[in-house]
Amino acid sequence: MALVEGRLAERNRAQQQIAASEKLAAMGQLSAGLAHDLRNPLGAIKNSAYLLKKKMTSNGVIDANSNIGKYLEIIEQQVAKSNGTITDLLTSSRVMPPTLTSTDIDLVLKEFLESWVGTDNVELSQYVDSDLSPVMADGDQLQRVFLNLANNAREAMPNGGRLTITAKSVNKNVEIEFTDTGEGISDENIERIFDPLFTTKTKGTGLGLAVCQEIVKQHRGTISSRRNEESTCGTVIQVKLPAMQMP
Ligand SMILES: Nc1ncnc2c1ncn2[C@@H]1O[C@H](COP(=O)(O)OP(=O)(O)OP(=O)(O)O)[C@@H](O)[C@H]1O
Ligand SMILES: [Mg+2]
Structure with missing residues (x-):
């Protein structure tokens, strides 16, 4: 069953x-x-x-x-x-076809975080494995994904909280997670968050996660969401990308 x-x-x-x-x-x-x-x-x-x-x-x-x-x-x-x-x-x-090259996720994350504007009441923590496998990816497009995920996390925590970004190699994948302690996603909405134009925000376009899903799909990866079990509230968005096969 x-x-x-x-x-x-x-x-x-x-x-x-x-x-x-x-x-x-x-x-x-x-x-x-x-x-x-x-x-x-x-x-x-x-x-x-x-x-x-x-x-x-x-x-x-x-x-x-x-x-x-x-x-x-x-x-x-x-x-x-x-x-x-x-x-x-x-x-x-619009999501253009990615230009795939050997990419280090830690560098993409680093570059992204240098330009991301958080808020004073959101604490940011980062745990990136030192032996992360490279992935075949388009760094600029991955930055777009990370930007959307971080912005969503920030917007889900208007009264402050913590955003934790982790990246690790698991089996033949690199798993990147954005975990927040924000308002969370209701059971009713969870099925719809990747649909283009689905938004619960007055000023949202509802395209952020749809674009993330499309980019990740073009990288032969997956994106999913789950409840943040380590906190009383919040969301985890996980991006899984296939690690580059070493000869
Ligand atoms: N980290 C999160 N915590 C709580 N809800 C979220 C989170 N990420 C996404 N959502 C929910 O999913 C919906 C869709 O997200 P998406 O990024 O696609 O659009 P948006 O943020 O509403 O608008 P846009 O990104 O276009 O400005 C959001 O409106 C929100 O309800
Ligand atoms: Mg968004």
Whole structure:
């Protein structure tokens, strides 16, 4: 019976992954189309504002009425802002195929932690095995995964807590875990956290974990969540990546 249940859970998980992958790919395509269609008119607005400014400066119109210069500047600023939003839209849902090279997870974690902004009330601990096996990975993409996991942990602990990051070699894998002492995930939500657009946050996009899952999948790894049993509350997110086979 337990075996059947295990197989069913495994199949459900595989189906969830395929559905999430397809949804993310569809969103990526939609974003790319939208970005293309919006960038052209934005480019035309930007050029026109530039030419207007140039002409009006040479005619002395701008000097005579300083408000005109100000309005043109507002147009330029808002076009730049819209272009930034389009770039965010494109990068948030798109996962490019990884460039796999022999990678040391401890270095990727170190680099990531140098740039990550935590909060004063979240204590950070790190335990990384000294004999960690290298993995075939795209370091930049793994940094994106770690950033999403650390941000989620931070957001789950608005009143403070502890984030523990561990990395160790287990059998033929490297296991990286982000453990927090935050609010935890309800049984009802646990099945949905990797679904694209699933969020419980007012300002969340719900893409963070979906992107993590896609990246990890492209590295032939797995990502999963469980309750933090070592604390009264909190979550563990585990990323498992296949260790490089030594000749
Ligand atoms: N460490 C965690 N503790 C508690 N809940 C979590 C944790 N990580 C993820 N979740 C839950 O999973 C949901 C989905 O997470 P995900 O990172 O995909 O999106 P988000 O954080 O809501 O938004 P985004 O990452 O796009 O800003 C979250 O809204 C939250 O409910
Ligand atoms: Mg998130």
